[in-house]
Amino acid sequence: MQDLETKQDLDLRLGALISEHQHMPGALMPLLHAIQDNIGYVPESSYSQIGKALSLSVAEVHGVVTFYHHFRTHKPGRHVMQICRAESCQSMGSEALEAHAKKCLNVDYHQTTSDDAITLEAVYCLGNCALSPAVMMDEEVYGRVSAEDLDALIAEARA
């Protein structure tokens, strides 16, 4: 019953988002963004509903969702932490920062901490290269991040 209610709720929200976006030229990308912004991820169970509305096969929807790094098919933690792995951040010690984060959070990339607080993701450039290494927490960027700064960010996210 609980599940059914959730599924009905999900279908309703999907339906509203689909009718809002389906008439845009090239509607699939804006629609997927809207779904992820609204629900937190793009559930695989939504593919057939999206496909029907946009005249696409489930395989085509699946192909697009999985092609792009930004889209997730599973619920993330309450916060998403992205660590930049690109060259500029590497030149300022991002590898050590990555290792520190993985150790402290006890997760690898694309995983969520056991308390559901933080999902760890890799990112390739946040455009903050003059202040490397850079980290993004949800939608805020942090520059010249040290291990201590990272600990503080994690503590804040868990508070």
Added chain:
Amino acid sequence: MTTKIYVPRDSSALSMGAEKVAVAIALEAKKRGLDITIIRNGSRGLYWLETMVEVATDQGRVAYGPVKAKDVPSLFDADFLNAKNHPLSLGLTEEIEWLKKQQRLTFARVGITDPVSLDDYIAHDGYKGLKKALTLSGAEIVKAVTDSGLRGRGGAAFPTGIKWNTVLGCQADQKYIVCNADEGDSGTFSDRMIMEDDPFVLIEGMTIAGVAVGATQGYIYLRSEYPHALKALNEAIAKAEAAGYLGDKICGSTHTFNLEVRRAAGAYVCGEETSLLESLEGKRGLVRFKPPLPAIEGLFGKPTVVNNVISLATVPIILDKGAQYYADYGMGRSRGTLPIQLAGNLKHGGLVELAFGITLRELLYDYGGGSATGKPIRAVQVGGPLGAFLPESQFDTPLDYEAFSNIWAVVGHGGIVAFDDTVDMAKMARYAFEFCAIESCGKCTPCRIGSTRGVEVIDKIIAGKDTAKNIKLVRDLSDTMLNGSLCALGGMTPYPVLSAMNHFPEDFGIAK
């Protein structure tokens, strides 16, 4: 009388605490009963000095930085509202040597204005280029862009005017202007700065492009990693629409131009123009075969101008001041200025706009201040993850498309990433292959398979297994990728790999 205080809203400034500084200043002024107005400007691009706070005085704007929220009470105690001295004083902003020596054309307003104030934009020469364009024919506008010598700032350096001319010459019921704002190269942030810190200049440039070639719809394809740019662009577009600078009958003319921001989703390959178009159409970002060129069959099969942010944002000043004014800057066939981004292991990272022709050494030491760690700079990667690594012996190369091409390197988007002597170049070569493997669209075999095999072979070299044989294998593989890939991702990954091997052989276990 109210005192104007400037605190940047640029995301790099925010990454150093600008929001907290702005809040602290507002609170402190209230506590002391002082009348101030805080303007959230863009960043001047002196990122090591962020948060850089400026106070408007009769002599001009006076700067303080880097300011932390905890410094705010002492700034008030020192009477910074009257430009008095403080340990963080930097003097008149325009007199700061780093800024004073620059030649800012595309970035003329960046850091000076409130990015989302249309009035401020117009007060600082905004929309002069569009007004001029509206008095010209499409062919005349395209000629101005061609005569300026402007080449694509996205990486391929193709002449912008030629692209526009092709679209102008096409007969179609619909044409498009697409701005490639999927800047994903490490070490580059000039697109982000334009979009966050002067979004109207991009909007104006795209509108001019639309008027020139007869396109009525524009799309900005924006990186999902840039949420602040999204906000600034949407705010600016709404204001431009409300004031008649976008929509039907722009500025009372017969022209129509509508603009929409579309979010990308973290695929590096979508910075390649045909992948980008596929993505905008709602598909996987697979590279298209060329021909047909996007200028002839682009978005939804219609003639489309696809340009980078900086190319489009440079158009307004060319129309305003004239093609010759712009072309007078630069050297050889690299005309005008380049917004150069200093990044990585440098003391003073930030945005430097200068005419083509300055050398890397001047940029790294006169502007960059040497390495942040104080160790010697050993390697510099120019032009993003597909750019070559340059050793110290090549630091005197001038920034010029042809000069770089002569040493088998690329200027690309003008991003410069410095590494000190702790860098392991075999690891960097491995990373280049790894990045290509993660980001390949998978359509062509050299890129899809070559990148994965590349990682494996480099791993063997790093482990010291059959070094000579495996070095030869990497060279063969690179040759296939260079000549057999469909786009620049697979086709240029050999640049960082081979340049690392050629210039730093000792890191691969081979004699120098």
